Amino acid sequence: MGYQVPTPIQERAIPVALRGRDLLGLAQTGTGKTAAFALPILEKLSAPAGRNERHSGKRIPRALVIVPTRELADQINNSVKNLADNTKIRSTTLMVGLAKKIRIRHWQMEQT
DSSP states (O other): OOOSSOOHHHHHHHHHHHTTOOOOOOOOTTSSHHHHHHHHHHHHHHSOOOGGGOOTTOOOOOOOOOOSOHHHHHHHHHHHHHHTTTSSOOOOOOOOSOOHHHHHHHHHHHHO
16 A cells, blocks of 8 residues: 555554554544554454354454444545455445435424
């Protein structure tokens, strides 16, 4: 993806995430935030499964990223797919919520 050296957010976040710690990062758009959290996830998922982590070949979710918009969900999913390109890890986007017409109608009803 063009990274030669980690960006500041990646340099700070990746070691913390690899240790399994929670973290909160804030950085400008285009600074590599997605890779900062996705690379540790992919590293963990790529490791050989322990005895209690085996799942008999079933396709089960092993990581969940929750974001506030559909556009951001698609953007993150595309980045994860690129980062996981040379692995067997698969990624998809799930979106929930009301249809746009229903949301607009609901909002209009709230305004009266």
